[in-house]
Structures are given as C-alpha cells and as structure tokens.
Amino acid sequence: MTSKSYTAVVTTVGEGRHGGRSTTPDGNLDVVHAYPVELGGNGAGTNPEQLLGAGWSACFRGALGKAAADRQIKLGDTEVTAEVTVTADNGDHNLSAVLRASAAGVDDITLRTLMEVAHTLCPYSKATAGNIPVELIAG
Template sequence: MSTVLFTGTATCVGGRNGHSQTSDGSVSVDLGMPKNGVLDAGKTTPEHLFATGYAACFGSAVELVGHQKKLDVTGAAVTVAASLVKGDDGFSLAIKLSLKAPALSAEQTKEVLEAAHQVCPYSKATRGNIPVELASS
C-alpha cells in the first residue's frame, strides 16, 4: 500500500512560451523556447525545470545511499542535463546525470551513483522511458 507524502501542483498557461506556477506560489516562471541556442533573459524551459527537480531528488538519493553504505558524500554535487531531442518519432527527452563526490574515490563515486539511480524516484519514473547516461567526475 502506498501513502502519499506530498503532492506538488503546477499550472501552465501558454505552453513553452507561457507562464507556469505552482498552486502555493513557491515557483512562478516565465517560459521560453531558445532561438539559435539562446534563451530570452528572465525565462526558463521545461527542461531546466525537469533537470532541477531531478538533480535535487537524486541528491537526496545520494545522501541516502551514502548513509546506508557509510560513505562520506559531504559536498556531493549532482548535475543533470535534460535535453529536448527530435527524432523520427517526434520529440523526447534525454538525460545526462553526473555525480561529483569530493570525499569518495572514483570507484566509490560510481558505486554510489549506480545505487542512487536504483532508489531515486525520478530515476524510477524515467527508467525504460528516457535514456539516462550516468557519469561520475
């Protein structure tokens, strides 16, 4: 049986060139579509928002795994690059997820990265749907 711990709700008007806001007002952003790789000042994209959420969630998964494995993940930084991709079947997302953990060896960083990818809710939601490339630095 599942128990809902929290629900975040957001509404967007105008799609990729509109405005998105959470029901509690904690996030309120103007959206834009980059032109020639440049985004208008003061605007963001759905990919930026997805990357931000995924990075935060994955960071918590890294902390959980570090605690379970008794590894020092202090100062660990998760970077997520969410790319909008156009293929033969239309548009989709592709993710590159990187972990930098200053107190860990390269082998330990890879171990934590792979274990966190198994428990992170975003990773679970994207598994089999979105290609996710894991990288440790």
C-alpha cells in the same frame, strides 16, 4: 511504518513553451516559458527541460546521500548536475539525460557505485527508467 505523501500542484497557462507561465498556489514557483535559442526560440524564459533537470538533480542528490549513508560512506561537498536534452526531429520530441556527480573524499569508482544505487532509489530515475536514455558519470 506510516506512509507520507506530498502532491505538488503546478498550473500552466498560455502557450506552454511559447510564453506560457507556470505557477504554484503557494507562490514558490512562478516562471515564464520560452523555447531555447537552440531550438529556434528566443530563450527569454525557462523551459521544461531545465525544470526537469532542477528537480531531478535535487532528488538524485538526496538519493545519493541515502545510498552513501546506508553504506556508512561519508560524502564531502557533493554536486549533482542533470543535463536534460530534448531532440526535435520532424516534429517529434524525445529526451535523454546525463547525471553527473562529484563528491569530495569519495573516489570515482565508489561514487559511480553509489550513483547506480541512487538511480534505483530516486523517484525521477524510477519514472524515467526504460523510457529515456540516461548516462551516469562520476567525477
């Protein structure tokens, strides 16, 4: 089996969460950052939690598809939502996440089982395992 790899390169300049800008060499990503209003910012840009949620939900959707295919389960229209929460407490920031999935034609019990398997396959889930609380919700 041939191993394949890909390295994403993203550079952030400026003040990070406070108006910094992240770009990729291919130009496919070009975002300005801002603290969310809920944390005292102006909300005039994206934030790292949104970017993590975008990547994680996309990755998890792929892992969910693999888990289903391996079990010969057909997923209908499928949606995965990642809710990434940052909690700021006396200058210390911590993350937690909720992954929600729905799939047409699959009951919630089966979907929950597939989500548990996907959680062992998804590289984002592997990277965060044991590091942040993650809740899986089917339906």
